[in-house]
Amino acid sequence: MAILAGNPTHLLAPIGFFHQLSFQDLDEIASTATHREYDKNTYLFHQGDQARRFCVLVKGKVKLTQLTEDGQQIILRYVSPGEAFAVVAVLSKIPYPVTATTVNQVSLLTWEDQVMLDLMKKYPQLAINSLRILAGRIQEFQDRFREQATERVERRIARALLRLASQTGRKLDRGILIDIALTRQDLAEMTGTTLYTVSRTLSQWEKDGLVSSQREQVTILAPHQLVVIAEDMSK
Amino acid sequence: MAILAGNPTHLLAPIGFFHQLSFQDLDEIASTATHREYDKNTYLFHQGDQARRFCVLVKGKVKLTQLTEDGQQIILRYVSPGEAFAVVAVLSKIPYPVTATTVNQVSLLTWEDQVMLDLMKKYPQLAINSLRILAGRIQEFQDRFREQATERVERRIARALLRLASQTGRKLDRGILIDIALTRQDLAEMTGTTLYTVSRTLSQWEKDGLVSSQREQVTILAPHQLVVIAEDMSK
DNA sequence: TTCCCTCTTTGCGCTAGCACAAAGAACAAA
DNA sequence: TTTGTTCTTTGTGCTAGCGCAAAGAGGGAA
Numbered sequence: 001m002a003i004l005a006g007n008p009t010h011l012l013a014p015i016g017f018f019h020q021l022s023f024q025d026l027d028e029i030a031s032t033a034t035h036r037e038y039d040k041n042t043y044l045f046h047q048g049d050q051a052r053r054f055c056v057l058v059k060g061k062v063k064l065t066q067l068t069e070d071g072q073q074i075i076l077r078y079v080s081p082g083e084a085f086a087v088v089a090v091l092s093k094i095p096y097p098v099t100a101t102t103v104n105q106v107s108l109l110t111w112e113d114q115v116m117l118d119l120m121k122k123y124p125q126l127a128i129n130s131l132r133i134l135a136g137r138i139q140e141f142q143d144r145f146r147e148q149a150t151e152r153v154e155r156r157i158a159r160a161l162l163r164l165a166s167q168t169g170r171k172l173d174r175g176i177l178i179d180i181a182l183t184r185q186d187l188a189e190m191t192g193t194t195l196y197t198v199s200r201t202l203s204q205w206e207k208d209g210l211v212s213s214q215r216e217q218v219t220i221l222a223p224h225q226l227v228v229i230a231e232d233m234s235k
Numbered sequence: 236m237a238i239l240a241g242n243p244t245h246l247l248a249p250i251g252f253f254h255q256l257s258f259q260d261l262d263e264i265a266s267t268a269t270h271r272e273y274d275k276n277t278y279l280f281h282q283g284d285q286a287r288r289f290c291v292l293v294k295g296k297v298k299l300t301q302l303t304e305d306g307q308q309i310i311l312r313y314v315s316p317g318e319a320f321a322v323v324a325v326l327s328k329i330p331y332p333v334t335a336t337t338v339n340q341v342s343l344l345t346w347e348d349q350v351m352l353d354l355m356k357k358y359p360q361l362a363i364n365s366l367r368i369l370a371g372r373i374q375e376f377q378d379r380f381r382e383q384a385t386e387r388v389e390r391r392i393a394r395a396l397l398r399l400a401s402q403t404g405r406k407l408d409r410g411i412l413i414d415i416a417l418t419r420q421d422l423a424e425m426t427g428t429t430l431y432t433v434s435r436t437l438s439q440w441e442k443d444g445l446v447s448s449q450r451e452q453v454t455i456l457a458p459h460q461l462v463v464i465a466e467d468m469s470k
Numbered sequence: 471t472t473c474c475c476t477c478t479t480t481g482c483g484c485t486a487g488c489a490c491a492a493a494g495a496a497c498a499a500a
Numbered sequence: 501t502t503t504g505t506t507c508t509t510t511g512t513g514c515t516a517g518c519g520c521a522a523a524g525a526g527g528g529a530a
Contacts, residue, residue: 088370127362135323141376149427192384
């Protein structure tokens with residue numbers, strides 16, 4: 001719990017999950033949490049495991065994936081610092097529906113499910129904050145569902161890149177670097193297509209000067225044009 | 236508020252949203268609600284409207300749809316009695332992201348958003364129940380998202396029919412009747428395909444004796460076989 | 471009964487994007 | 501430097517399913 005020693009409230013206050021709670025309350029909440037660090041490419045839990053811990057990401061990136069019955073994998077989302085995950089499973093008392101893997105060095109706060117439930121009863125604001133977070137997530141999935149149902153691959157890839165850029169983009173002179181290792185396969189799993197199609201699309205965009213891509217890496221050179229592809233209604 | 240007069244707790248108790256609340260609490264909660272009835276094919280609110288009311292469906296069916304930028308419509312889900320909707324918008328203080336239409340005669344409980352927030356602070360169990368509901372919904376959307384990304388049309392249609400059957404199915408001698416008016420277009424909007432493809436698929440299934448379909452109506456004759464199409468991993 | 475409107479079916483051409491194969495390129499380990 | 505591994509590109513064929521058109525078919529109104 002090293003990171004919490006000293007000034008825990010400092011750490012928790014800016015996280016959406018803890019909005020509108022007093023420093024005093026945060027002190028108690030923090031004192032019930034467990035803090036741990038993980039290396040990159042580590043499994044935090046597997047799909048199907050019994051859900052026991054409610055997690056808030058403090059630092060790093062976590063990838064949530066799901067395996068289909070016939071073995072295909074899809075990437076549901078990347079978790080950014082300040083976000084909570086495993087909320088669903090802990091509350092519904094069902095096994096984790098997803099697998100969580102660290103993408104880089106990660107720092108994590110967790111609570112036992114029952115502890116978190118008790119906290120929520122004591123501090124309803126905590127439950128309300130969670131509701132806001134889940135509400136936003138539902139929105140996001142609704143949007144992606146619609147996207148998936150009504151839009152073509154090229155546009156979905158453009159959207160995925162823009163989304164990633166806004167979450168993990170690092171501004172360079174030449175453009176926006178997506179600052180995690182990202183294979184063509186990863187992008188395919190995010191957009192519901194194949195690595196071949198992603199590769200072809202990126203190649204085309206590279207020719208057109210929209211992006212610059214290397215192995216496991218994409219830099220967006222012309223965000224505006226990508227937005228046109230992602231949003232253009234005239235097609 | 237006629238329906239609430241007399242014995243409101245009777246009405247509310249079996250609804251998931253009100254689990255684990257005492258009759259006493261329910262009395263207060265019910266007293267702050269507004270009850271109204273609506274005819275079929277009535278708009279409850281439109282996508283983009285300012286969200287003001289938190290809704291719990293008591294009787295009937297409500298359809299939630301979303302319009303894409305270029306005018307395509309998709310059906311997000313059908314709401315069944317006992318379910319809450321418009322949860323997302325009220326909590327995030329964003330405009331309704333969906334349009335809600337009554338499918339048949341509907342009976343509805345609503346609360347002003349601020350009233351509901353205060354209730355949740357007073358009765359944290361209410362917020363926790365909402366969390367459970369939203370958690371389930373996220374699960375559902377994740378599943379459908381994965382489905383959409385990895386599975387072919389025929390399977391998605393089979394799943395949609397089975398889902399509808401479990402929500403609104405009426406058991407007959409010949410099979411399970413899906414007990415709402417349901418056009419090919421509706422099914423297409425639920426599964427992310429075109430009305431042509433739905434029509435062709437149903438025709439084929441009709442030939443194979445899996446379903447029997449008329450205008451705006453589908454009866455599942457051989458549920459097992461449909462499950463095979465929906466779940467079979469060997470393809 | 472007729473008319474109109476909405477829903478459904480079916481034929482046909484076409485293309486987005488999948489699947490497989492095979493070769494190149496970057497990186498890591500030895 | 502070599503070798504193996506993983507990631508990427510690109511060619512080729514193929515097909516699921518889209519999009520359009522046009523013809524039923526049921527159902528309500530008058």
